[in-house]
Amino acid sequence: MSASTTTVYEVEGMTCGHCVSSVDTEVRGISSVTDVDVDLPTGRLTVTSNGPVDDARVRAAVEEAGYAVKVG
Known part of the structure; x- marks a missing residue:
C-alpha cells in the first residue's frame, strides 16, 4: 500500500x-488523487494522492x- x-x-489566473x-x-479527475484544496486568495492548490x-x-x-501552474 502506498503512503499518502x-x-x-x-495556480495563476484564478479570480x-x-x-x-x-x-x-x-x-479530482486524476485517478490517484484522494483530496484537493484550492485556496483562491493565495492561488495555492494542495493535492493529496495515494503515492507520488x-x-x-x-x-x-x-x-x-x-x-496555469506557476513554475519557479
Missing part, C-alpha cells in the same frame, strides 16, 4: 469561486480548467 503524498502548487471549482473538478503525484497530470488538469 501531499503536494502544493501555485473567483468558479475558477476554484473548475480547477478542483479537473484535478504525477506533476505532469496535475499541470494538464489545471490547464484543461483554463489556468
Whole structure:
C-alpha cells in the first residue's frame, strides 16, 4: 500500500469561486488523487494522492480548467 503524498502548487489566473471549482473538478479527475484544496486568495492548490503525484497530470488538469501552474 502506498503512503499518502501531499503536494502544493501555485495556480495563476484564478479570480473567483468558479475558477476554484473548475480547477478542483479537473484535478479530482486524476485517478490517484484522494483530496484537493484550492485556496483562491493565495492561488495555492494542495493535492493529496495515494503515492507520488504525477506533476505532469496535475499541470494538464489545471490547464484543461483554463489556468496555469506557476513554475519557479
